[in-house]
Amino acid sequence: MINYNGKMVAQEDASLSIDNRGYHYGDSLFETLRVVHGKLMFWEDHYFRLMASMRILRMEIPMSFSPEFLEEEILSCVKENGFEEQSVRVKINIHRLPGGLYLPQQREIGYMISTSLLDTPFYINDESAYEVELYKDHYVASGLLSTLKTNNRIVNVLGSIYAEENDYENCLLLNEKKSVLEALNGNIFLVKGNSIKTPPLSDGCLNGIIRKNLIKIIGKLEDFDLKEESISPFELQKADELFVTNSIMGIQSITKYRKKSYDFATANNLRAKLNTQARLG
Incomplete structure (x- = not known):
C-alpha cells in the first residue's frame, strides 16, 4: 500500500496525472529514510532537510506538515503494509501540483509515501569487494x-x-x-x-x-x-x-x-x- 496524499492506495491502483510536474519538469524532490520497529531514524534531520528543500524550491508547504503529522503519515503506511516490527526503507515524494509550463500556476504540493523491507535493523559491516x-x-x-x-x-x-x-x-x-x-x-x-x-x-x-x-x-x-x-x-x-x-x-x-x-x-x-x-x- 502507498500513502497518496493521505489516502492508502494499493500500489497497482496508484497513478499520477499525465500533467504531473515531476514528470514534465522534474519539479519534485524526495526524502529517503529508515524506520526500525516503528522508530524513524534521524527523523528530525530528515524533516528539517525536507522543509528546507521545499522552501528553496519555492513550494507551498501545507500548514498540516508538522513533524508529528508526517511521522504519523509514515507510520500509518508502515502499519498498513504490516511492517511495524521490521526494518523499512521509506521514500517520501513531493511534487508541485499540475498547471503551467516552466512557470507553475500554483505552488501547492502533493505527496506520496512508499515502503519496502530492509534486511537488517542496523548498519552492518560489509567488507566484500567494492x-x-x-x-x-x-x-x-x-x-x-x-x-x-x-x-x-x-x-x-x-x-x-x-x-x-x-x-x-x-x-x-x-x-x-x-x-x-x-x-x-x-x-x-x-x-x-x-x-x-x-x-x-x-x-x-x-x-x-x-x-x-x-x-x-x-x-x-x-x-x-x-x-x-x-x-x-x-x-x-x-x-x-x-x-x-x-x-x-x-x-x-x-x-x-x-x-x-x-x-x-x-x-x-x-x-x-x-x-x-x-x-x-
Whole structure:
C-alpha cells in the first residue's frame, strides 16, 4: 500500500496525472529514510532537510506538515503494509501540483509515501569487494540546487549504467571544477592518517543526513581531524580509506580504486558510533 496524499492506495491502483510536474519538469524532490520497529531514524534531520528543500524550491508547504503529522503519515503506511516490527526503507515524494509550463500556476504540493523491507535493523559491516571508478562523462554543477534531493538525477542514472557495464560497484562523481563530489548514491569521506575529509556543500555535494551526523561524531573524537574541503582525484590513491554514506546503508567501505586497495578500520569504528547515535536519536 502507498500513502497518496493521505489516502492508502494499493500500489497497482496508484497513478499520477499525465500533467504531473515531476514528470514534465522534474519539479519534485524526495526524502529517503529508515524506520526500525516503528522508530524513524534521524527523523528530525530528515524533516528539517525536507522543509528546507521545499522552501528553496519555492513550494507551498501545507500548514498540516508538522513533524508529528508526517511521522504519523509514515507510520500509518508502515502499519498498513504490516511492517511495524521490521526494518523499512521509506521514500517520501513531493511534487508541485499540475498547471503551467516552466512557470507553475500554483505552488501547492502533493505527496506520496512508499515502503519496502530492509534486511537488517542496523548498519552492518560489509567488507566484500567494492570497487569504484570516476565517472567523467558528465559533471554535477556546484551550488545550492545540487545539494538537494530533487528528481533531477540523470547524471546518477547514467553513472549507474556506466558502473554496471564496466563491473564497478559504484562511481564517484565530479563537479565542473573536476573535484570529487560524491558517489552515485551517497556522500564520500576520505581518510589519510588522522585526517578525515569530505567535500563542502559549496562544491555541490548532497546535504546528506549521515554526512551531517558523522561530521558531528568525528568532531567529538580526539584521534581525528575533520576537514570539509574539496577532494582532488589525485588524492584518492594516496588515501588510507574511502567510504560512502547514505541513510539506508549507513557506511559502505570502498575496497579498491584503480590499483589502490583500502583499509576498513576507521569506517568500522565510525559505523559502531553511528549505530549508537541512530538508536539514541
